[in-house]
Amino acid sequence: MxxxxxxxxxxxxxxxxxxxxxxxxxxxxxxxxxxxxxxxxxxxxxxxxxxxxxxxxxxxxxxxxxxxxxxxxxxxxxxxxxxxxxxxxxxxxxxxxxxxxxxxxxxxxxxxxxxxxxxxxxQGASSGPAQAMSGPLCIDFAYRRVSLDGQEISLTRKEYAVLAELAQHTGRVVTQQQLLRDIWGPSHSGDTHYLRVVVGHLRRKLGDDPSSPRFIITEAGVGYRLVAD
CATH class of the missing domain: 3.40.50.2300 (Response regulator)
Structure with a gap:
């Protein structure tokens, strides 16, 4: 360095x-x-x-x-x-x-x-991509902004943290335990209801129908996946 x-x-x-x-x-x-x-x-x-x-x-x-x-x-x-x-x-x-x-x-x-x-x-650790895309959904990691069809969406700190972690693993399943541990802390790894509430709020703000999702897919009993662009 x-x-x-x-x-x-x-x-x-x-x-x-x-x-x-x-x-x-x-x-x-x-x-x-x-x-x-x-x-x-x-x-x-x-x-x-x-x-x-x-x-x-x-x-x-x-x-x-x-x-x-x-x-x-x-x-x-x-x-x-x-x-x-x-x-x-x-x-x-x-x-x-x-x-x-x-x-x-x-x-x-x-x-x-x-x-x-x-x-x-x-030193030399990859800083990762500057942004992630899932169709019309854009997550800008540098500025912590989320936009849908070019319109910025206001998210709470927890909502952004969940979406950002899914976006960093776009196309791959992120387990409930990993999300809870990384965002709420290790003592909350079993508090799946926290995660369900935040994902529900995210879906409403993104207009994402859980029965036919465009963005966030639930892998039953395992976790969540953000649809790859």
Whole structure:
């Protein structure tokens, strides 16, 4: 990864942000900062950093929630940096999509090594197609927009997340468990009624008749498939 890789720090402690900004900046990284969860999510969406450093104890929302919402639309590498050292917290963060977990206080050299390792792992990884098509339905991953016959459709965060995951596997079945685990989290892998409700809303917004679907096909007892273009 180029030394010009961008890193977003989401932490409410100004001293920690300053320390990380100086340390990461000395290695050539471009650093941006947010002191709260919602602001951090907005910054991640707008600036598309190469890596996120995320604290769990944020003033407006728990960092685990920030991670879960971030994973609904982004696979950017995330290092959790937190004073919470319990195994439960670590497992929850890693199951929720964190790539690494570092507890405070921490050694800066080890932290920088972990940053380099994650950036190397992500280097050259395919970013996937910019958009997916299913007949007149277009899913634009870069801008998180969905349009049908050229008209943009307003979707909730969960509706978009489900449709985007199906679109990333167009023509192939995505299991209910995979969708629930990836979008709602591992503790919801059996909550199939959540998924049925969201798919039902999606179908209504897309004008998709479940008895004769144009877009989303139900594979009974298994999952869902987005019809290939």
């Amino acid at each position: 180029s030394q010009q890789a961008s890193i977003l720090i989401i932490d409410d402690e100004p001293q920690i942000r300053k320390f990380l900004r100086i340390s990461l900046g000395s290695q050539g990284y471009r650093v941006s900062e947010s002191g709260a969860g919602q602001d951090g999510l907005a910054s991640a969406a707008l600036n598309k950093p190469d890596l996120v450093v995320l604290d769990l104890g944020l003033p407006d929302m728990d960092g685990q929630t920030v991670l879960r919402e971030l994973r609904e639309w982004s696979q950017v590498p995330v290092i959790v940096l937190s004073v919470r050292s319990s195994e439960t917290e670590k497992v929850m963060a890693l199951d929720g999509g964190a790539n690494d977990y570092v507890t405070k206080p921490f050694g800066i050299q080890e932290f920088l090594a972990r940053v380099r390792a994650l950036l190397r792992q992500n």
